[in-house]
Amino acid sequence: MGLFRRRKKRFQVPSERVPEADHVRVVALSMHFEGKRVLREIDLGIKRGEVFVVMGPSGCGKTTLLKHICGLLPPDLGTVYLDGRDIYLLPEDELNLLRRRMGMSFQGGALINSMSVLDNVKLPIEESTSLPDALVTTQARIKLDMVGLLHAAHLLPGDLSGGMRKRAAVARAMALDPEILFFDEPTSGLDPIMAAELDNLVLKLNQVFRITMVMVTHDLASAFTVADRIAMLKEGRVLALGTRDEIQASRNPEVQAFIRRSIEEAGEQGVDFTKYLVR
Ligand SMILES: Nc1ncnc2c1ncn2[C@@H]1O[C@H](COP(=O)(O)OP(=O)(O)O)[C@@H](O)[C@H]1O
Ligand SMILES: [Mg+2]
Secondary structure (H helix, E strand, O other), rough: OOOHOOOOOOHOOOHHHOOOOEEEEEEEEEEOOOEEEEEEEEEEEOOOOEEEEEOOOOOOOOHHHHHOOOOOOOOOOEEEEEEOOEEEHOOOHHHHHHHHOOOOOOOOOOOOOOHHHHHHHHHHHHHHHHOOOOHHHHHHHHHHOOOHHHHHHOOHHHOHHHHHEEEEEEEEOOOOOOOOEEEEOOOOOOOHHHHHHHHHHHHHHHHHHOOOOEEEOHHHHHHHHOOOEEEEOOEEEEEEOOOOOHHOOOOOOHHHHHHHHHHHHHHHHHOOOOOHHOO
């Protein structure tokens, strides 16, 4: 930790370079695991209230980037600002307080199978507040209602369909009314109809509550449906960053190859992809 903090100081960016408008700012972020570079000098800003998607093929570093943005993984170099504050220079207790304002719905973010859906959503509230049980229950039920699962509150996760489990995980991520919600591959393992439902839920929650959303996905259809802006990653680098139209119009051959491959794969699965591309 000591070494890490010393290193960080050298790369600290003067505060005037951190735009106020950005909810999250990633600056010159680099990371390696066991000698392999996984993230290479990533710079990007996420605006308050937008749906920001990190897209790219499996293994390109999406989950690693997300963990850095959540404050879960100190980088080798560079850093992450949340509301203009360098989260990796915060004392542990302040970082923990900050994390409470973030909701995380992670890849395979398992619900606890021996607990009802309602108890799963109550858990984060119970762990970080001392509210009376009736109030915690009310809060949790509101969240379940928001994702359309109030009727399933008493069921065990194992009794739910794949799509319902994902929605329950979203309800749990929202338990503490986060300012920012993180999703890691929320549509993975879902059939195209359930995936589209989850995309719609994400959009609805964003529009109604203006929560900043950061979603990681390798699913182009999902990215093009929900994103205000997309960062396209390859081998730990940002290849392109922009709106859906800007990504589609990108002249970067690797971006175009990714789009082409995604359309071909969708075609093989019988998904009509053209609706995402033709306006
Ligand atoms: N804790 C870790 N230790 C070693 N290697 C890791 C670790 N986490 C991720 N990696 C490697 O980093 C690369 C990027 O991983 P990841 O961020 O999970 O990619 P993605 O989410 O885009 O599929 C992969 O090659 C993966 O094997
Ligand atoms: Mg991943």
